[in-house]
Amino acid sequence: MELLGTVIGVTVKSLIFIIVMFLAAAYLTLLERKFAGHVQQRPGPLHVGPHGFLQPIADALKVLTKEDLVPDSVDKVLFYMASLLAFVPAIMILAVVPFGEPFTIFGLEIKPYVTDLNIAILLALAFGSLSIYGVIFAGWASNSKYPMIGGLRKAAVLIGYEVALGFAMVGPIMQAGSFSLREIVEAQSGMWFIIPNILAFVVIIFAILAETGRTPFDVQEAEAELVGGYVTEYTGMKFGLFPLAEWYIATFVLSAIAVILFFGGWQPLPLMGWLPIPDIIWFFIKVFLLFMFFLWVHWTLPRYRVDQITELAWKVMLPLALANILVVALWIIFIG
């Protein structure tokens, strides 16, 4: 009986999470377009619904009803699998991210997370690495020159930054003493982990920008060079899944992990603990602020060349991450 209850609970929670994530990703597109518009002194979407509020629904309908062209000479199995492989791992990371402390409504105890594994961070990193397969399959299966170059470029960038990301996460893990994300948040009740781990924070910012393909690392969207990169041959919803997965879902989820690791998760901001705001709302506020920071960087800076990106990953980010481990080790020995 308990097993059935757990299975039903997990299924219902997963469904709720996935549907809410889709809606949130759709409205994140609206947020990005309005933000980009106002940075450029223009209004962004304005007429579909009041101030453009129904624009994401119009976009979703457009992408679903577009003609889906599949060229003859592609490798069909890999072509179809590539868009799924780019999209599904990003959502799977949600399975291990906790959003707040357990609370009770109407006598039922609800835990706002799907699972609470004791190796949560390792699983999150593993799921993130699966999305590289999507890029390589898309570039290979399209059977054309531009996608192949684009796919190879992106794969090279992603591999470099996965390594840097992994090493940068070691700092907070050492300080908290466990891989479980919930215990990392609880270990920050004294002081947030941003202070000794400032180098790791810088590395994680660059790594998230590179993983999700935003300027200054968006060799993928370099229209002037490669038309569309590995998504050149995709149309319709198969195309729609690629930027949705990369730019919005992956950014959101990776920002959530960064907030948990460095900024105290769902704990209230310093000196504002007396406000009657529940934990989940604090968590979302912090994640949105970090998301807006990524948007701000995207719409300001120019982009690097691909060999400069990989040079940056292996020659600058990796040594910084290793140096951070040394600093945290000394901090633990001498201070905490």
Next chain:
Amino acid sequence: MHLWADLEELKLLEGKFSDIQIEKTENFTSITVKKEDLLNALGFLKEDLGYKMFIDLTAVDYYPQEPRFLCVYILFSPDKKKRIAVKCWAENDSVPSVISLWKGAKWAEREVYDLFGIKFEGHNNLVRMFLWEGYKYHPLRKDFPKEGIQEVYLPSLNLRPEEIPAHNYSPYHTYVPTMEELEKTQKSRMEKRSQIVLNWGPLHPGTHGTIWFLFDMEGETIKNCEIILGQLHRGIEKLAEDLTYTQIIPYTDRMDYISALCSQVAYVNTVEKLLGVEPPEKAKWIRTMMCELQRINSHLLWLGTYALDLGALTIFLYAFREREKIMDIIEGIAGIRLNSTYIRIGGLSKDLPEGALDVIKHFLQDFPEKLDEYETILTKNRIWLRRNLNIGIVNKEQVYQYGLTGVVARSAGVPYDIRMLQPTDAYDKVDFDIPLGRVGDCYDRYLIRMEEMRQSLRIIEQCVEKIEKLKDDKHISTENPYVLPTLDEVFNSIESMVKDFNLRIYGEQAPEGEIYMSGENPRGELGFYIVSKGDGKPYRIKIRSGAFYNLQIFPELIKGRTVADAVALLGSLDPVVGETDR
């Protein structure tokens, strides 16, 4: 300012080569040599007399005469600041090639071969420049009709016969290339020696218009590059042989459509020198002011698209916000934002409306802080520096060999600016600086263009001050017999109406002769070589476009670099396809 060579120098040539004719008029100095002596004479001019910069190479067709083609070479000496032209009759339709002396002659000779059919002996790759492989005719010859030889029936143009509106519509069309011919052209231009041949194709968001690049690539580095031009070739030089001098003005602003007013001013200055017309003082100052406004406009478009290609997406929209203001000014003065046929022979078509100077003064106060904003985002940004430093370095020798002009020459340290060498209109009465670079890479060209925008603001300030004092002056000198009268004069006096009728039907009967003169376009030197036989219509117009010769150095500089650098280099050379293809 007299820019043509002195007679004493030319007498030296008479001693060395037999059978030389020297003609010297006020507008043009030329030496005619025989075909056998051509290479020696050019070599002597280049090495000993110092005429080392290659400006232009063209041909003129004197049809029933035998030999019918006359090749004209125009050279410039950067030390003495003088020009000279060398002519040579092409006996048996062939001429020795000069690419051993100037590498920039490669494309010029291909263009002459394509349009006239003259063969150049010793050229290593004599293929067509603008038209496709397999085309049978040579269009600029005098026996090729203006409408083309109409022999192809195109069913798609004749699908609905009740819908045809044009008065001279004919169902047969001149020859149009098919897909097989385009593929044959592509294969014959580039042979594959490395891993892949990438088509940075005619329709691409990164090339500024329809230029077709072929890259022979190994991994990400480019080993060889070839450019196929001609997708926007409209045959302006052929059309101009049938139009009067005033009717050619709308065509000149469709070549380099981004800096239309500068092209018009260069053309009208050339024709005024040929006819001997002097515009009034106020017209000169207004022309200078509009030219500099158009220069800021063109550089802002360059900045927006260059930053967009390299990834900074907001600068594109900031630059276009400023361009909207300039286009509002041009629309209020000339009538249309882009192709504003505003300049006429003898002055301007209409005077400034009221309120124009107030708006321009407001723009002058507003713009410098916007320029500072762009510089804050880009100039010291480390990503920008890494994408631009030491890419596409041009040295002085390449400037002289290829005939590079404009910002590309000034970035290498060569002070070549037509506003300084041959100032027309009010350029000799204003104070401004000409920025020069030392290294010659893309970063220098970026800095020079930003500085040029500030100097243009200085010139416009001085023009506005001067125009306010000249409020009551005329804007076109209609007492000259070559100048079209204004509408008020036509409405009120019969002599003006008769003069209007004569000039429009018979054209401005220019005196017999030829002239070469140029103006400083934002893209380089835009020169016009006009041959007139005493008619109202020019016998031959050759448009020397700066963007065409600047683009020629691209395959040279891109060898060994990646595709990402190709984007940066193409952006900083700044070609506009309307001008490269004409």
Next chain:
Amino acid sequence: MVKIKYVERPELTNRERIFFVDFIKGMRVTFRNLLRKTVTTAFPFEKLTPPKRFRGTHAHRVKNGKEPPSFKVIEKFMDIDTGESRCVACYMCMQACPVPFLFNIEAVQLPDGRKKVVRFDMNLLNCMYCGLCTEACPVDCLIMTDIYETASYHRASCVLHIDDMAKRGIDFDRRRYDEPDRIWIDDDQRSKLWGQIKWS
């Protein structure tokens, strides 16, 4: 006086490199622009009025008492009523036009010796909108209005004929004949982009 000036190439100091000062300054500019008001006009709900000199579609002015003296000289040779287009079939616009075969003008001689214009077609599909034809008309008949929305579904409806040109001319003169020749007249709509301009 023209002088030559060498451009300076700035270098990044070490302090700027470590603390990302170049990025921060650029992002501050973007943030400042985020807080400013938008400068766009929401076309097609708000439109800017083109200036009086704008070169839009062509029209013919009609005989209404405001003709120039040059018309009065030719008037006695033509059969034109009040309210009809002033065209005197001099073919000057056709001569001035840089595009061949754009105009198709025909006039017949009536039995009492006067001329009448029966056909004046302009094929706007070939037109360059250069305005040379309006500068050639000696009786102030051919003008360019401020109408720029002329798209249509059939090629034949892009050819103008003399009666709709006359109608368009009457409409344009009724709206804008008495306007001063100013650089633009809709100051409020343009102030979104320009701000406040000090007029003299």
